[in-house]
C-alpha cells in the first residue's frame with residue numbers, strides 16, 4: 259500500500275469535519291427532557307452528526323442553514339425499547355401461532371431483513387430514531403439490517419439487535435409435530451441447563467448481538483432461576499444487557515431476582531417483584547395499548563361490543579400494574595412490541611399508540627416523553643449519545659405540531675420533521 263493511500267482517508271476525514279455543514283433548527287419550543295421543562299424560542303445547532311448547542315435564543319452561527327419549523331415542539335428522537343422490525347403478521351390469518359409458522363417456514367432471513375428495512379423506515383418517519391429490536395428476526399436477520407443501516411445501504415433507525423431469543427423448549431411456537439420442530443431453531447435458541455445458557459449467550463455475541471433477549475416463560479415452559487442468573491452473569495461480564503419477556507408471578511420473580519436490565523410486558527406481576535425491580539433499577543417495558551387496538555378486523559357492531567368487554571378486563575389489569583410500578587419507583591421505558599400489519603397506520607404510528615395507554619395509567623405527558631427518550635437511551639446503553647437535546651449528543655431531533663407536554667396525543671400523531679445523526683430524513 260502506498261503512503262498516499264494510507265494517509266489520504268485521514269486527510270479527507272479531517273477536511274470533511276472542518277467543512278461539516280452547520281444546520282440550525284428553530285421552533286416555538288423544545289422539550290428539555292433531563293430538566294423536565296419546556297424551553298421557548300428553541301434553537302438547536304447541528305454540526306455534522308452532532309448537536310453543538312441547544313436552548314432558548316442560542317446565537318445562530320454565521321453561514322448556517324436555518325430550518326424554521328414554526329409553531330412546533332422539538333424533541334430528541336424517540337426510542338422504542340421493544341420492536342420486532344422483521345415480523346409483520348397478518349391479523350386476517352389469525353393470531354400468533356399460524357402467523358409465526360407461516361413467517362418462519364416461508365421467509366428467509368434475507369427476505370425478513372428487507373421487510374425490516376420497510377418497517378424501520380416507517381418507524382423513522384414517525385419519529386422513532388432508535389430501537390431495541392428484541393428477536394423474531396430469523397437467524398441473525400436483525401444483525402444484517404442493523405449493519406446495512408449503519409453502512410448507509412438503507413435508511414432506518416439505530417438498532418440494538420438481540421439475535422435469536424433464548425427460551426425453554428419450543429420457543430413461542432404453538433404445538434408442532436416432531437418433523438416441524440426443527441423450525442424452532444430458526445427463531446429461538448432453546449436452552450436447557452446452565453452450561454447451555456452460557457453457550458447460547460456467547461454464541462449470540464459471536465452472531466453480533468448487542469444485548470440478550472430471553473423468553474422467561476411460555477405457558478408452563480419456564481427458564482429456571484439458575485439459567486437466568488448464568489445468562490445475566492455472562493452478559494454483564496462484557497457490559498451487555500438482558501431483556502426478559504416475563505408474565506405472571508413465577509417468571510417476573512425469576513427475572514427480577516436474576517437481575518436482568520428490563521422486564522418486558524409483565525401484564526401481571528406481584529408487588530414483591532416490582533419492589534425488587536425498583537431496588538435494582540430494572541426497567542419495566544409496558545407493551546400496552548388502548549382497548550380499540552386489540553380488536554380484530556371486520557367485526558359486526560355486536561361482536562365488537564362483546565370483544566371490548568373481555569379486552570377491557572385485560573387492559574384494566576395492565577393499567578393497574580403500570581400504576582403500581584410507578585408508585586413503587588420502577589423506571590419505565592416505552593416499548594411497543596408491535597408486530598402486526600395495521601391497515602390504517604404505518605408501523606411507527608401504530609407503535610406510538612402505546613403512549614395513549616400509558617396516559618390512561620396516569621403517567622404525565624413528561625413522564626411518558628422521558629420513557630420514550632432519556633430512559634430508553636439509558637436502557638439501550640446509549641445514554642451518552644442519544645435521548646436528549648444537548649451539546650455533544652448525536653443530532654437525532656424530531657418536531658411535532660402542538661405541545662406534547664400538554665397533550666401526549668401531539669406526539670402520537672407522529673413527527674412532522676425528523677433528523678437522524680444530522681441528516682434530514684423527513685421535512
Ligand SMILES: [Zn+2]
Nearest residue numbers: 340342392595
Ligand atoms: Zn415482543
